[in-house]
Amino acid sequence: xxxxxxxxxxxxxxxxxxxxxxxxxxxxxxxxxxxxxxxxxxxxxxxxxxxxxxxxxxxxxxxxxxxxxxxxxxxxxxxxxxxxxxxxxxxxxxxxxxxxxxxxxxxxxxxxxxxxxxxxxxxxxxxxxxxxxxxxxxxxxxxxxxx
Amino acid sequence: xxxxxxxxxxxxxxxxxxxxxxxxxxxxxxxxxxxxxxxxxxxxxxxxxxxxxxxxxxxxxxxxxxxxxxxxxxxxxxxxxxxxxxxxxxxxxxxxxxxxxxxxxxxxxxxxxxxxxxxxxxxxxxxxxxxxxxxxxxxxxxxxxxxxxxxxxxxxxxxxxxxxxxxxxxxxxxxxxxxxxxxxxxxxxxxxxxxxxxxxxxxxxxxxxxxxxxxxxxxxxxxxxxxxxxxxxxxxxxxxxxxxxxxxxxxxxxxxxxxxxxxxxxxxxxxxxxxxxxxxxxxxxxxxxxxxxxxxxxxxxxxxxxxxxxxxxxxxxxxxxxxxxxxxxxxxxxxxxxxxxxxxxxxxxxxxxxxxxxxxxxxxxxxxxxxxxxxxxxxxxxxxxxxxxxxxxxxxx
Numbered sequence: 001x002x003x004x005x006x007x008x009x010x011x012x013x014x015x016x017x018x019x020x021x022x023x024x025x026x027x028x029x030x031x032x033x034x035x036x037x038x039x040x041x042x043x044x045x046x047x048x049x050x051x052x053x054x055x056x057x058x059x060x061x062x063x064x065x066x067x068x069x070x071x072x073x074x075x076x077x078x079x080x081x082x083x084x085x086x087x088x089x090x091x092x093x094x095x096x097x098x099x100x101x102x103x104x105x106x107x108x109x110x111x112x113x114x115x116x117x118x119x120x121x122x123x124x125x126x127x128x129x130x131x132x133x134x135x136x137x138x139x140x141x142x143x144x145x146x147x
Numbered sequence: 148x149x150x151x152x153x154x155x156x157x158x159x160x161x162x163x164x165x166x167x168x169x170x171x172x173x174x175x176x177x178x179x180x181x182x183x184x185x186x187x188x189x190x191x192x193x194x195x196x197x198x199x200x201x202x203x204x205x206x207x208x209x210x211x212x213x214x215x216x217x218x219x220x221x222x223x224x225x226x227x228x229x230x231x232x233x234x235x236x237x238x239x240x241x242x243x244x245x246x247x248x249x250x251x252x253x254x255x256x257x258x259x260x261x262x263x264x265x266x267x268x269x270x271x272x273x274x275x276x277x278x279x280x281x282x283x284x285x286x287x288x289x290x291x292x293x294x295x296x297x298x299x300x301x302x303x304x305x306x307x308x309x310x311x312x313x314x315x316x317x318x319x320x321x322x323x324x325x326x327x328x329x330x331x332x333x334x335x336x337x338x339x340x341x342x343x344x345x346x347x348x349x350x351x352x353x354x355x356x357x358x359x360x361x362x363x364x365x366x367x368x369x370x371x372x373x374x375x376x377x378x379x380x381x382x383x384x385x386x387x388x389x390x391x392x393x394x395x396x397x398x399x400x401x402x403x404x405x406x407x408x409x410x411x412x413x414x415x416x417x418x419x420x421x422x423x424x425x426x427x428x429x430x431x432x433x434x435x436x437x438x439x440x441x442x443x444x445x446x447x448x449x450x451x452x453x454x455x456x457x458x459x460x461x462x463x464x465x466x467x468x469x470x471x472x473x474x475x476x477x478x479x480x481x482x483x484x485x486x487x488x489x490x491x492x493x494x495x496x497x498x499x500x501x502x503x504x505x506x507x508x509x510x511x512x513x514x515x516x517x518x519x520x521x522x523x524x525x526x527x528x529x530x531x532x533x534x535x536x537x538x539x540x541x542x543x544x
Contacts, residue, residue, distance in 0.1 A: 023543065048499055050513040051483070073513060075483030120483060 021110060025080035030087050035069045042131045043072070046119045051078040055086065055127045064093045070124060077109070077117050082124030084108045089128070098132050100125070151434065152523045156180070165494045165528045165535075170313055170341060170472050170501075170519030173366045175427075182426040183368060183419040194418055195392060195409075209418055212425030213408075219428045220358065221349040222375050228411045229421055232372035233340040234263040236359035237307075239374065239411070240336060241267035242387040244305065250276025252304040255333070257282040257290060257319075258509060259312045262502045264338040268307060277304070287463050288315050295327055303333040310342030314501045314515065315462040316447070316472035318346075325355050334380075340364060344521075345443060345471040347436045350375055362420060366522070367427035371420035374411070381407040388413040434522060443471050446520050450529045457536055461515045474501075474515035477536055480543055482514040488539045489516075494532055 038056040045052050051074030060066035068089055070082045085105065089097055105125040106113050113121045152158055154176045166174060186208070190201040194209045210224075217224040230236045248254070254268050258281050272279045280303075283294035290308075299306060306328035310321045321337060328335040339348060339360040350358055357380070362371040376384075386393060386404060390413035396403040404410045431439070448466035450473055455464075458475040477485050486498035499514045500507040507514055518532060 050500055050504075050507070075481035077483070077487075114487070117483070117487060 022076050022080045025083045026076040029070075029079050030083040031069045032071065032083070033069045034071050035067055038067075038069075040131050042127050042134070044123060044127045044130065046074065046078065046123050048119060051075055051120055051123050053078065053082050053123050053127050055082070055124065055131065057131065062093070064091055065089050065097070066091075074123070075120050077113070078120040078123045081105065081109055081121045082127075085124045085128065094132060097128065100128075152525075154178070154430075155523055158523070161493075163493050165531045167518040167520070167524065167528065167532060168495045168497050169344065169364065169521030169524075170517060171497050172363045172369070173344070173521050174523060175368070175423075176366055176430050178430055179367060179423045179426045183423040186419045186422050191419070193415055205418065208422055209416075212421045215425040215428050216373055216421075219432070220375060221351045223378060225407045226375055226378050226381060228374040228376065228381070228408045229416045230372040230374055231370055231417060232363075233338065233359050233361040234372075236372050236374040237263050237336075237338065238267045239387050240357055240359065241271045243384045243411075244334065245271060245275060246385065248275040248277050248304055251302055252277040253280050253298075253300070253302050254278070254305045254307070255280045255282060255295075255299050255303050255328075256307050257309070258284050259288075259290075259315060259317065259503065259506050260307075260309055261313055261338065261340065262504070263340075264307055264309060265505070268305070282308070287465070287468070288461075289317050289463055289468055290319050290324070292320065292323060295324060299327050299331055299333065301331050303328070303331050305334045305336060307334075307336040307338065309338040309340070310348070311345055311471070312462075313341045313472060314474055314503045314506055314517065316469035316474065316519075317463055318468060318470055321355070322353055325353055329354070341472065346440065356380060362424040362427065365424070365427055366430055367424035368417075368420045371417045371424050373424075378407065381411065386411050386413070390414050431522075439522060442522065443520055446524060446526065446529065447471060447473065449526050450518065450532075453529055453533050454536075457533065457540075458516075461510065461512065472517065472519045474517045476512065476515060477540060478543075480539070482516045484543070485516050485536070485539055488542065489532070489535045492535045492538065494535045496532075 035056040035058055038058050041054055041056045043054040052072040053074065054071045056069045057065055058067040068086045070086050088108065102122055102125060106121050109121060155174045156177050157174050190204045192202050192205050194206040196202060213227050214224050217227045230239065248271060254272060254277055256265060256268055268279055280298040282298055283291045285291045306324060308319055308324055310319050325335040334356040336357040337355045339358050342348060343360040344364050348358065356377050358375040360373055363369040393405055393410050393413045394402050395405045444466060447470050451464060451466055454460060454475060458477050461474040461476060463469045482498035486496055489496055497517045501517060
């Protein structure tokens with residue numbers, strides 16, 4: 001009985017939250033566009049369905065994130081997720097960004113994410129991790145000494 | 148058709164589920180589940196090997212299931228090769244015909260193929276230097292036969308095509324295409340993964356060289372599929388997988404193949420699964436093709452009518468030209484979001500590119516929502532789908 005109630009609430013919650021938070025971000029994405037001046041970019045896809053995300057980053061002198069944007073197309077969850085992510089990472093240094101786990105990314109969305117939608121929720125995060133892993137030596141050194 | 152739903156035990160657990168994803172996999176009737184369990188519980192041993200009674204029994208039931216498959220498509224039993232699915236079958240064909248393909252040849256497929264009937268041919272062309280050509284689609288997303296006549300020429304060695312599009316629902320004029328292939332001496336290969344579920348396929352009447360399909364869309368289990376090949380081809384061609392069960396005589400240096408079809412069936416096959424498929428075919432035959440085709444035609448027509456004005460149909464949008472499968476888009480909503488919300492309302496559809504990414508890209512869309520019908524679906528299911536779509540639209544505005 002309790003479990004049934006949970007699932008019912010879960011369903012209602014999902015629809016309501018879907019409407020409010022996710023939809024708002026879907027209709028009014030944060031940081032959407034292509035930076036006119038950027039240091040790195042990376043693109044990836046959610047192969048099962050066609051979500052497509054590119055992230056652009058500009059660093060400041062201390063190699064923190066000075067400016068960031070995302071571009072592409074995808075479902076409400078992938079767009080909301082990368083919106084929240086790009087907002088979160090502004091001003092942050094490499095170590096902090098690298099430490100963001102997949103579960104923390106999902107928690108940012110604030111709603112339960114089904115197994116099937118994890119790929120959507122984590123697409124932006126995947127792109128970000130790829131930027132920081134691939135470019136770690138050449139483009140994004142650790143914070144400048146003394147800062 | 149009303150009593151049919153009661154034969155599917157999954158509806159006891161999920162009585163209100165509106166399952167519109169038979170195109171991905173069919174639900175299983177109790178008789179199929181029982182047939183497989185009986186094999187495992189009562190005579191679940193290997194076939195073709197033992198000298199003891201239940202091994203005999205397993206072998207007989209297995210080979211009788213093969214006979215059932217053969218009769219279902221009007222083939223001989225030794226023209227039926229058991230595989231693990233359509234994808235396995237198409238990949239296998241791309242290897243066993245390789246010795247007959249050179250860089251002077253071309254292979255023809257269509258713009259609406261599933262990856263399983265596209266990528267193996269891409270790879271075959273890469274290995275042999277042959278070129279890959281595509282038959283175009285008409286404006287209403289049917290097969291363009293003028294294009295077919297244009298791309299199929301004297302150097303065409305293979306024409307491989309789906310008999311029913313898993314994305315668009317388009318019915319392909321198989322016989323016409325097969326005749327065209329034969330007029331230039333090419334193999335005609337039918338990807339029957341969807342088509343086998345929605346229409347009776349008679350390989351003698353169609354005269355196709357090969358037909359490939361899976362068990363799990365036909366109310367049978369996963370893990371089993373069939374390649375039908377004309378006897379003269381199977382006798383001439385060399386096997387791809389080798390090993391036990393497909394040999395007549397082996398030395399440390401050589402191996403001599405056994406007769407068809409076992410020549411192409413190395414290793415222990417999916418025994419329970421083929422028995423399950425045999426049962427599923429009997430289930431389908433008991434309902435009767437006339438009933439199935441009529442039921443599906445009515446449902447498709449009803450759905451297309453109800454959906455018009457509410458969604459954008461991605462397909463021919465005509466009950467004459469499509470059956471059993473309907474792809475659509477709901478305004479500018481991403482298919483993912485639509486599918487998720489429908490799923491939360493107990494409506495199972497599929498979303499995405501349906502393993503036909505080039506087609507989806509060619510159509511300039513991100514993917515579709517796809518509803519596909521099985522023998523257990525009703526007009527009420529279509530009504531519930533419409534309700535769900537309207538509800539989804541409301542949530543997003």
